[in-house]
Amino acid sequence: MITAINISHRYQNDLVLQNITLHIFKGEFVVFTGESGSGKSTLLSILSTLLTPSEGSLLFFGEKIEAIADIDLFRRENIGFIFQFHYLIEYLTVKENLKIANEKVTDTSINALTQRLGIVELLDKYPNEISGGQRQRVAIARALINKPKVIFADEPTGNLDSQNSLIVFELFQELAQEGTTIIATTHNKKLAKFADTQYEVRDGQL
C-alpha cells in the first residue's frame, strides 16, 4: 500500500533521515518509536505526504506521490490525520468540526461514528466544553469521517492519561483489523505493543 524507497531528508545541513526503505500493507498497524529528535515524526510527515523528502521515492498504491495531480483531493479521500494536539477549531461545535472534513457526511454516519467513540452526546458542544480525552476522540472521529484508507497519528496520546491512551490504541487495533492502515508514532513502548509492526527510529535510521 505504501512503499518508501531510500528516503533521506535534510533540514538545511542536518541529515535527519537516512536511506529509509519500508513497505506497509493494507490493514497493517505500524508504530514508530524512538527518542525525541530521532526522526520518527519527520518520517511520518513524509509518509503522509505532508513533507517531500530530500531524496528517495514514496509510492501510494504503487503510484509515485509526485504523479498525483490533486494532492488535496488525494488526502481528503485516502488519509486521516491525528496529531498530538487535537487542533479542533474552537469556534465550531464537535459536529461542525467533523463536518469540515466532509461537508456531505450524513447525520446517521456522524451518529454511528461518534457512538462508537463514546462522544455522541458531545456533538453540540464546543471544544472548550469537553475534556482533553474527549477532544482527542473527536480528533480521531474527524480523521475517520471520510473512511480513509490510512490514518497517520503523530504522538496521538502525548497529551492523554494512561487510560485514554489505552482506549485510543485499542481503537487503532480495531480499525486495523477492519482494514484501515494505521501508522503512528509514540514514545510509549507499552502502547507500541498494540501494533502489528514496530520500528525503532534511531539517528534517522530504522
Added chain:
Amino acid sequence: MFHTAIQALRYNKLKTFLIYFSLTFSIVSIFLISSIAHGIIGMYSTMLQNDGNIIITQKKIADTFFSNVDIHLLDTIGKLENVSSASGMILGAAPVGSLPIVAIYGVTKNRFKNYKLLQNRYPALGEALVGASIYQKLQDKKSIQIANKTFKISGVFASDIGFENGGIVLNIQDAGKIFHKSASILLINTRLNANIQTIIKNIKKLDTNIDVKSTQNFVKNYNQFKIIETSAHVISLLAFIMGLISVVSIMSISVNQRQNEFGIKRALGISMQKIIAHLLSESLILALASFFSAAVLAQTLLSIIKALPQLQGYVNGSISIELFLWIFLTSLMMTLLGSILPALKAAQTDPILLIQGNRS
C-alpha cells in the same frame, strides 16, 4: 460558508472589532469628505444654475469673488435675440455684527424672486434681506452692520441652499459700494431651443474684458470646484489607504494566530480556494457591516454638522445615490483587497507545522 464565517468573527471578537472599527472609521471619513465636497459644489452650482444657463465673469480671474463686470452690459444683453432674462450679482463676504464672516449677495431686483420670503418684504436701497439661519443668530433683529454701513432688515428669506440661507441679500447697488465693483457675475437665461453658442458668441463681442460660458461648462471647469474635488479625492484616497493598511495588518495578525486552523484544514485536504473563500467571506461580512454602520454614522454626523449654528449652514453635505454606490464599491474593494494577501498566506499554510511542534 457565511454561517461559519460569522462564527469565526464572533470567536475572534477583538480582531473582528478592530477591523470593523478601522473600516467604519475609514468609510465614514470617505463619506464625510466626499459628501461635504459634493454638497459645497452642489450648493454653489445650483445657485448659479437656478439663475441662468449662461454666466459672464471678468476675463482671467482666479475666482468669481475677484471678478468685476460692468453691470450696464445687462441692458444690451437683455435685448439680444433669444435672451429671456438677465440678472447681475455681486458675490462677497464680510463680517456682520459678531459673526466673523457672512456671505453677501448683491443682486438685481429681478433676482429677488429666488428668495422665498418668510417675513415682511424684499429690500429697498439701504435695506437687507436676511437668510433664515443667519437671522436666528442676530441679536439686533431690526438692523445689521456690514462693513461700517448699517442696513435696516427688510425681511427674512429661506433657501434650500445652505450658502444662501446663511447669507444676506442686498440690492446690487448697495453691495457695489461695499465691495467696490459693478457686478461679480452676470447670469443670462435663454429661450427654449435657443442656440447657446451663438448667444455666447454675440455676448463676447460686447466687451473684450469678459469671459462668457454656459453655466454647465463654467461649473465643470470652475477652479475652486476642481480644488475642492481634488482635495476630497486625495483625502478619500488617504482614508482608503489607511483602511486598507488596517485590514492587511489585522488580518495578517489574525491569520498568524489561526495557523493551526488553516494547517488542519490543509491536512484534511480542504482546498486552498476554499480557505481563501472562507476568509474573504469573513471580510465581506465585515465590509457590509462596516459600510452600513458608516453610512448611518456619516448621515447622522452630516445632520449634526448642518444644524451647527457656528457653521451657518454653509457645510451641507449630501449623500447622493451615486456617491452611496461608489463608496459601497470602494468599501468592498478596500476590504477584499486588504484581505487577499492574508487569505493567500492562510491558504498556503503548510500542515507540517502541526507536526513540527514535536518534530523528532
